[in-house]
């Protein structure tokens with residue numbers, strides 16, 4: 001069995017919340033190389049997306065390994081020290097506690113992990129997004145594994161024809177449900193169409209029972225009880241043979257769908273597919289973006305990455321995302337560009353509502369205020 005663990009955190013931005021400083025990547029690489037030499041992990045690749053550092057690691061210790069999680073935690077701690085020395089923005093922001101307690105889950109970083117028997121050839125894609133939250137994967141995951149207009153293999157490949165099983169998490173109630181596509185497609189859509197509450201955690205092949213995809217579903221704000229940035233999710237997907245082809249996994253991202261996040265984690269915007277080099281956010285701290293790194297796994301080694309969106313085939317999606325960004329931005333502080341009130345709960349909006357609360361009057365039975373009742377405005381000075 002080989003395990004792939006992708007553990008990510010924002011441990012300081014350069015500049016602001018836009019990107020990652022190379023010294024952080026270096027610090028993390030050193031820490032992981034030391035872990036590799038000690039035999040904790042087999043191989044690793046240090047990636048980034050916007051202001052997030054993504055540790056992509058292979059090992060033989062299974063999911064939720066305390067040793068692997070501790071290595072990731074220490075790597076982030078070391079890089080945080082570098083971020084603090086450089087006074088990078090929000091140094092250590094996603095490391096919400098001081099003490100490590102056997103798992104990084106619930107401590108701030110995002111985690112996606114899967115373990116499986118390595119196939120004769122094992123292509124995988126690691127998707128990483130910045131300035132959005134885990135629900136952003138719902139639409140593309142549905143397209144990949146349940147939509148025959150996206151994935152031709154569902155119709156014409158016997159190995160995919162039985163369909164896939166979706167594990168959906170209700171992140172508000174901490175519950176989960178398993179639903180099968182295609183029979184229960186409408187039930188799946190009824191839930192995942194509300195991505196702020198229901199997230200697809202994993203997908204399994206129904207012909208072999210094997211894991212096909214796993215996402216990170218941590219909700220930082222829920223962990224911290226206040227707004228501490230969006231969760232900037234990751235997703236691991238296996239490709240080819242009994243799973244969708246690489247091109248079928250990339251296809252959903254030709255449509256830059258609307259996701260929550262962007263500026264101050266409080267706006268709806270298009271998810272733009274970009275290369276690693278272009279993952280740095282810019283306009284209005286965005287728009288939200290996604291990077292896709294492809295690897296072949298060979299005896300636990302990561303052969304790659306191949307930067308899959310670094311391709312003219314995604315130019316149109318980027319162009320469309322820019323047009324959508326223009327359109328959405330013109331709404332300024334109005335919904336639906338700004339997120340609905342329930343989603344603004346963890347921002348500073350409640351403080352503003354609190355400040356206005358004492359001035360809220362009952363309107364039942366009231367007539368509109370007459371001008372003499374209004375507080376007298378200061379006289380305007382006219383030259």
Ligand code: F6R
Pocket residue numbers: 016017090131229230261262263264265284285
């Ligand atoms: C969104 C994000 C940024 C910040 C914004 C304000 O996830 O990280 O858009 O929210 O730059 O940041 P502060 O409040 O740190 O100045």
Ligand code: MG
Pocket residue numbers: 010012013016017051090093229
């Ligand atoms: Mg940040």
Ligand code: MG
Pocket residue numbers: 010050051052130131232
């Ligand atoms: Mg981020």
